[in-house]
Amino acid sequence: MYSPLLRKNYQHFKSLIKGNSCTVIFRKLSSQEQSQVYDLVVVGGGSGGLSCAKAAAGFGKKVAVLDFVRPSAQGTKWGLGGTCVNVGCIPKKLMHQAALLGQSIKDARRFGWNIPEVNFSWEEMAVGVQGYVRSLNWNHRVQLKDKNVDYFNAKGSFVDDNTLEAVDAKGQKQILKSNKFVIAVGGRPHFPDVPGVVEHAISSDDVFWLKNSPGKTLVVGASYVALECAGFLTGVGLDTTVMIRSMPLRAFDQEMAQLVCNHMEKHGTKFLRKCHPLQIDRPNGPSGPLTVKYRNHQGKEFSDTYDTVLMATGRRPETQTLQLQNTSVQVDQSSGKILGGFDGDGEKTSAANIYAIGDVLQDRPELTPVAIKAGKLLANRLFDGSKLQMDYDKVGTAVFTPLEYGCVGISEEAAIHRFGEDNIEVYHSFYKPLEYTIPERDASQCFIKVICMREGAGKLVGIHYLGPNAGEVIQGFVTAFRAGASMTTVMRTVGIHPTCAEELVKINITKRSGLSPLVTAC
Ligand code: FAD
Numbered sequence: 001m002y003s004p005l006l007r008k009n010y011q012h013f014k015s016l017i018k019g020n021s022c023t024v025i026f027r028k029l030s031s032q033e034q035s036q037v038y039d040l041v042v043v044g045g046g047s048g049g050l051s052c053a054k055a056a057a058g059f060g061k062k063v064a065v066l067d068f069v070r071p072s073a074q075g076t077k078w079g080l081g082g083t084c085v086n087v088g089c090i091p092k093k094l095m096h097q098a099a100l101l102g103q104s105i106k107d108a109r110r111f112g113w114n115i116p117e118v119n120f121s122w123e124e125m126a127v128g129v130q131g132y133v134r135s136l137n138w139n140h141r142v143q144l145k146d147k148n149v150d151y152f153n154a155k156g157s158f159v160d161d162n163t164l165e166a167v168d169a170k171g172q173k174q175i176l177k178s179n180k181f182v183i184a185v186g187g188r189p190h191f192p193d194v195p196g197v198v199e200h201a202i203s204s205d206d207v208f209w210l211k212n213s214p215g216k217t218l219v220v221g222a223s224y225v226a227l228e229c230a231g232f233l234t235g236v237g238l239d240t241t242v243m244i245r246s247m248p249l250r251a252f253d254q255e256m257a258q259l260v261c262n263h264m265e266k267h268g269t270k271f272l273r274k275c276h277p278l279q280i281d282r283p284n285g286p287s288g289p290l291t292v293k294y295r296n297h298q299g300k301e302f303s304d305t306y307d308t309v310l311m312a313t314g315r316r317p318e319t320q321t322l323q324l325q326n327t328s329v330q331v332d333q334s335s336g337k338i339l340g341g342f343d344g345d346g347e348k349t350s351a352a353n354i355y356a357i358g359d360v361l362q363d364r365p366e367l368t369p370v371a372i373k374a375g376k377l378l379a380n381r382l383f384d385g386s387k388l389q390m391d392y393d394k395v396g397t398a399v400f401t402p403l404e405y406g407c408v409g410i411s412e413e414a415a416i417h418r419f420g421e422d423n424i425e426v427y428h429s430f431y432k433p434l435e436y437t438i439p440e441r442d443a444s445q446c447f448i449k450v451i452c453m454r455e456g457a458g459k460l461v462g463i464h465y466l467g468p469n470a471g472e473v474i475q476g477f478v479t480a481f482r483a484g485a486s487m488t489t490v491m492r493t494v495g496i497h498p499t500c501a502e503e504l505v506k507i508n509i510t511k512r513s514g515l516s517p518l519v520t521a522c
């Protein structure tokens, strides 16, 4: 090992071996070259990369962040901040809010507000949302500057375990050296091999940057991205169809997932179940509608026309351009994700000095707070002597469909599979939010399910909430869940009245009892 000074200011030039002795010759780096030697180089300026870089800089380290956006197939590109800021959580939640406001306006009339007929303007929503996202891009740049982090708007690829080549949009190259790298390149939407998809379809990378309304839209896919996008498109008044290949929200509790879809269907979203696309064409020229041919599970073929097809068919990690074959980083062959967990460190790759965080890491929840926390904890371990590892278990999540779904822990199916039906208790309850009463809104999908062990105090294994403000409601329960709370604790908790969250602590009907889970008002 060379001393840090030697490592920073000199480069190994050659080694001359004579008998038992070895003479090592170093080349002194020019001042320009020295400035490109870092304590840490982070590849990817998204949720995980930025949090790690800022935390490392806070320890006085010399840090560089590279962030480069490959334009989508439709040519959409954006600024610093990664998926969450530009094409994920932030614009999604804002468009979800736009849709919820439409419902609130209808409710408001029943609460006495004299609101004349209102129209929705996609164009105005887009100006607001996209302007806010640009302000976040700017804030991130300012924060990096304030923390003395060098930001390169350049694509990084590895030359070897200690050397990265950064190439900017003009093709200018720079070499960055470090003995610590963090890969935080996230993922991008993946299109299935269906004729016409690349030419004609958009993805979530495009929908948030559309300046004009997408019009009648087909959303292909049935997971988070698909249902959330279909939810806000329907909510702002667009004719929206979801094409489900197998099941909605795979890996989530299926009773909850079905209720999410039932609610969407009742509120105007159309569903094509057990279907997949075969071909997309634009037969009548560039301004004509798209024709989509599709097949159902019985092999029957259909076709329909849409203004827009949004493919929400999963995401793939951005590992292809990193030239990882020049390093000793191992990648999972089928997912393309980076394998972590080497030497007992959750984010350490098979290369001794290269770490990975966020969506690019194999078997980790693809969520912004997960990437942020993992990045911060990693910086603490690398530069502040911390031993604290990221705990990927018991992470809460919310799906921002028109009726929101929040959960922590496992589904009923998974609990039965893991512990056996006889060993778990499932509490369930339908409820009516007070806010729904005066506008006479349908509450038939507002539902809560708590799964616990049968023995002892009933250790909680899953909490599922479907209703207004699910993210806000479930967040506090995630803390209780992490603390190992039991069903007894939940039942002893005094609720806050009148709220939807209190319904969770009032729950007392088990599925096993056969009693009706329908709850009457207080
Ligand atoms: P990213 O944020 O994707 O950042 C990676 C960055 O690296 C990108 O800017 C990329 O362009 C850049 N990059 C890639 N390759 C290179 C290279 N070779 N050189 C330089 N730069 C490179 N999560 C939630 O918690 N809540 C939500 O509500 C939510 N909603 C979502 C909605 C949608 C539509 C999507 C798609 C995702 C959503 N997510 C949500 C997931 C969340 O956005 C991701 O989990 C999170 O952004 C991952 O962060 P990351 O740091 O791993 O990667």
Ligand code: NDP
Pocket: 192, 220, 221, 222, 223, 224, 225, 226, 228, 244, 245, 246, 247, 249, 250, 275, 276, 277, 312, 313, 314, 315, 365, 366, 367, 397, 398, 399, 400
């Ligand atoms: P997923 O991988 O979770 O889902 C992909 C969906 O596409 C599935 O419904 C799948 O169906 C379907 N699909 C795949 N291939 C085809 C095909 N050829 N034809 C038809 N359908 C197909 O991906 P998402 O992009 O929805 O989400 C990625 C991650 O992003 C999530 O895991 C989540 O962590 C994160 N995210 C988080 C959000 C939040 O926190 N609110 C919101 C959005 C994303 P099948 O089940 O049949 O395979």
